[in-house]
Amino acid sequence: MPKVEPKNCWEFWNCAEDIKKKCPAYNYNSGRDCWLAASSFREPGCPKVKNEFESCSDCPWFKKLNPKF
Numbered sequence: 001m002p003k004v005e006p007k008n009c010w011e012f013w014n015c016a017e018d019i020k021k022k023c024p025a026y027n028y029n030s031g032r033d034c035w036l037a038a039s040s041f042r043e044p045g046c047p048k049v050k051n052e053f054e055s056c057s058d059c060p061w062f063k064k065l066n067p068k069f
Contacts, residue, residue: 009034022047
């Protein structure tokens with residue numbers, strides 16, 4: 001079976017249901033522009049990776065969708 005390309009950040013990161021419930025991007029259905037909902041990791045920010053990167057622009061999902069950034 002071919003690998004399905006993620007369409008949203010929560011698919012890219014394979015987020016569990018408990019993480020998605022806390023996620024502003026998931027709650028606003030903005031998984032293709034989650035950095036707007038997550039406000040570059042200001043609270044509440046991304047519950048999955050907010051402690052892994054200094055800003056959203058460092059995130060692999062952001063880079064994937066914004067290759068010229």
